[in-house]
Structures are given as structure tokens and as C-alpha cells.
Amino acid sequence: MREKTNADSYRHPKDELLRGSRIPHIWCPGCGIGSALSAAISSLQKTGIDYDQMTVVSGIGCTGRVAGYLNLDSFHTTHGRAIPFATGLKLVKPQLKVFVFSGDGDLFSIGGNHFIHAARRNIDLTIICVNNMNYGMTGGQVSANTPMGARTTTTPYGNSEVPLNLPSLAAACGAVYVARWLSLDVRRLAQSIQEALEKPGLSFVEVIAPCPTAYGRRNRLGSALEMIKLYRENSVIRNGVHPDETVIQEGKKMVLGKFIDTQRPTFLESLSGVSELRETMWPRKSG
């Protein structure tokens, strides 16, 4: 159902892309998802793409709720499966701008395999991952992106597992655009999401966001403001560095920036050119 828009003069310019009737949202005070969504809305507005031709797909979790608040065609799917759902949608309706907005647990723990293959195939999708380093909605359990040593409800003695380095994974799988920003960096983040949306092929933007209620509290990182301040002080912008250098680990500054911006044929472009490719790679034997 399309949200009605009031002509009230005090409306915020971003309201056109929000479903007003769904507010208040479910996110905790200080949560970074709101900033990430706000940045994404700015980028969606700047692309100039017809909103009716934009579709957002989310999975399950706190960030998964984004689909419910954006006033676009929006799909809130099953846990971990936003990417293959978006793949099917995009392939049958290539004229749609399809982007996936979900969390680290959804996209990279339960759904990691789908990310790998969507990036490998270079499906024309933009994937925005809010990394809050734990499962927020279920009360703060360890995720594939929880730093080593961190406490969560399921790592009461500290996390003993090494987290994934998402930019490195994305780059290795063939994503054509890879960036990472803090949810605090709204302008850089919005700029990056816009570039990602305008880029043909699989683009990936990781947003490091505070989860003060679950992750922050258990690790004594203070209030949301203190958390984001901590993240800012412990991060450094290094555009263009090799994604392998962006590992998040104790005693090392978190590396932010745009790491990959390249191009190669998308899935559908390759599909139409496949017969030609076959001839060059596997020339028919003569005689």
C-alpha cells in the first residue's frame, strides 16, 4: 500500500521515502541502523531513479526491518535469503533497481553462501550490510562478525572465533564496488551508497554501527554516543587500500574507505555474450 503524503510544510525532505504510519520504529535509542537508513535515503534521492522502479529486499533481524520502513516496493524475506530472493527478482525485471539492506548475521552468518555466489555471478545488486557485530534482535548473540574476545550472551567468556573481514571477502568473490564506513560518517556513507547504486554489478557497502543495547552494554562500551566516539577514535580512512588490510582486530585501527571500484560484465551481460565467450575459451576443434 502506497503511503499517503501530506502536504504539511513541516515535513522532512526524507519523509517521502519513509512509511510514516510505521513510525515509531522498533530500533533502540542510539542504534546505528537509523543513520545508515537515513544515509541510504539521501543516496536514493540523489540517484534520480523513479522510486516506483526501486525495490528493497531485507532478511531477518534488526536491519531486516528496513524493508518495512522504506516507502518503496519492499520485501522482508526469510533469514539469510534476501540475496537469492533479490537475484530472482532482478533477473526477471532488470529495469528495477534492486538493493538488499540487511545485517551482518543475516547476510554473512546464515546467508554467507548466497553473498559469495551473487558476487561471483556479479548480479546487478547493491548490498548494504549494517554490521553491529552481534545478533541484536535476539538479544545479543555472537555473529560471524563479532570481534575476538568480545562478550555476547553466547560467548560469556569472550568470543574465541576470528571474525570475517567483509571487504576482503566481497573483493575476493568479485564484487565490483566495496566500501566500509561508520554509521557516523553519514555524508561519506551516502556518497558511497549512491556510487554503489549507480554501479552496474554487485556493489557492497558495509556500515559499522553501534548496538548499544546488546553489544555495547555487555562489552562496557558505554552509551551509543560513547560507542560511536570510540569507533571514530579507533578508525582511520584509507581509500583504495588492499581489502586484506581492513581486518578488524584488537590493537589495530578499523580501516574505513572505498576499497574497490572496478567493473566487469554483469550476470545478464555475460549471459547474452556467452556464446561468443565459449568460442574464444573453448574453440571448436577443426577437422
Add this chain to the structure above:
Amino acid sequence: MACAEGALAAGCRFFGGYPITPATEVAERMAGRLPAVGGIFIQMEDEIASIAAVLGAAWGGAKAMTSTSGPGFSLMMENLGLGIITETPCVIVNIQRGGPSTGLPTLCSQGDMMQARWGSHGHYEVIAISPSSPQEMFDFTIRAFNLAETFRIPVLVMADEVVGHTVERVTIPSAEAIEVIDRKTPTEAPETYFPYKTDKSLIPVLPNAGDGYRLHITGLTHDERGFPMTDAETQEKLVKRLIQKIQKNKKRIIDYETHFLNGAEIILVTYGSSVRPALKAMRSLREAGIKVGLLKLNTIWPFAEDLIRKLATQAKAFVVPEVNFGQIALEVERCAAGKAITKLIPHAGGGIHTPLQIATGVEETLRKVASNRKKR
């Protein structure tokens, strides 16, 4: 092959699948044929991704399908539920093989019939149809798409390995002779439109992504606007409608074929690859003067409850040969409600019943009927 051709004839233009014996042939045929008709074939990374992509493609407006067998069918169960609650038209073909687990990849079973009914969590109704020959693989796949588009629901084509691997002549009618139903899309303006508000049919009229309606589609319990709600009233309203949408339209969905039911004392209830040996057994028993008829279930779910209830008052017993240890037989027994005996002829899988096994089962049942009569 017949299944793939049926899908194409019904207008299927997206196939997302994953190789699995004995269903791979459907994917292979689709991979070859879809590009020629402007469709998309994609081999996904697993069956979870396959069904997710099929749902996504369906919301993009395409008629979409996947095919699989036991292990893959198990992986699809969660997203089958998403298809049910979001009312997404699509077709899932299961060429059943022996289970549990990896079981008998290359050999026949009908062990997933109850999984088709209850495999995804929560209480819901589903449509499952069961072809028994290559011709029916073609015809029923078309029907599966038509049912999916009409009732906005994933439709399961529950074939088995023997049916899937049978090679025989299939008659493909001219395109004009094939009835193809397409989903309805809304005519109402987006501003006043409620996606899950329905008329008496209980079937919502939904647009596709990109139609300008700014839809919100969620696997959460949702109200008529499509928005998530966490309360018992919305849950009751939604789940009841999802169930009644199928229950109320049972007559249009349930399809079956009867042989010599008039005056039959024993009725063979069969589906899938069991139909042929059962028909053979029926013919030889009738030649021997035994009053046996046959009911061939083309639609499995929703179950032909009313028909079985009625037949239970006319016949003495139902005999159900199944390539499992009693799944549809349980339904028959439930509906017969003690008015007629239900006799299961089980088969563990790896093959199908011989006509002799079925005939023997019928004779045993006759003796049981006779001894019951004496006791009275």
C-alpha cells in the same frame, strides 16, 4: 522433459534450481529451452537459494519454477512457508526418491507426501498434485501453474522417480488448445489499495514489484495493508483466510479419476507410479469376478475428504498401495472413520508394487471383510 515442456507451455519464464538425482533432467531441459523463449535459467548455489530466487522472480511478475528431490525438498521447506504466507504463485516439482536422508538417490519412493502437507512450520493449506505418467507430467505441470496463479500459492507437483524416468509418447496440443491462466493484478489506485484485502474468494489481488504500488511483503504475520502485526487477532484473521482460501475452493482444486466405482466392494486408492500396477491388479481381479474399483487421486492436497467419506458408506474397504509405510492411507483411514476398512499395502521404496502384490492385498482385505461379517 514432459514436465519442462508443460512448464514452458504454461508460460514459465524463470527456473532456479540445483542438480539432484532424479530431478536434474527437468533443470537440464529448462537450461536448454528457456533462453529460446526469452526466459531465465539459473543454477543456484543450493535449494534454499533456488526457491528464494523463484519467489523473487514470481514477485517480478514471472511464472517461476524449481524442481528437486527429497534432500532439496527438505531444504526448501522454510521458504515454502514464505511463499504460503506472502501468497506467491510458483511451482515446486518433487521427483521423489528413497529417504530418509540421502537414501536411494536413483530409486523410487512416495515418502514425501506428508512432508508436502506439513513440511514447513506453522499451520497452513497447500496444493499438491500427483502425476502418474509422462503425459500427466506435461498436463499437470500446466495445471500446477494455473492453480498457482489462480489461488496465489506455491503448488507442489509430487511426482516420483518412476514417473520422472518413464519414457513414452506425450501428446502436446497446439498452444491455442492449452488453457493458460495468468494472475490478476489490481486496477485500483495505489492510494486506496490494500494488498491483502480480499473479496469472497479470499484470494488477494496483488501487483508485481515495479507496478507503482509500493508494496510491503513480509513473512511476518501481517494485516490487510501487508504490514507486520504482533497480535492474536491479526494472526487468526490471516491464518484462517490462508486456510479457507483453499478449503472453500476445494471443489475447483480437487481432481481425481474413477474406475468401476459403481458397486465396488473394494476401492483401490492410488496416485503416482502406483496407479499402473493397481489398474492391472484391478483388471485381473475383476476378470476373476471380484468387485474392485479404483480411485486415482490427481490432487493429493487438499485431500479428497468428502469423496472418501461418501465412498466409505458404499464400499466395504479401501486398499491403498503406497511406496511408503502409510501416509495417504492415514488420510483415507481418517475419512473412512470406521465405516469401511482401510488396508495399506506398503513398499519401502527402491521399486514399486507389482500388480500381484496389490491383487494379493485386495484378496487379504476381502477375507478380512468376510471374517468381520461373520463376527457380527
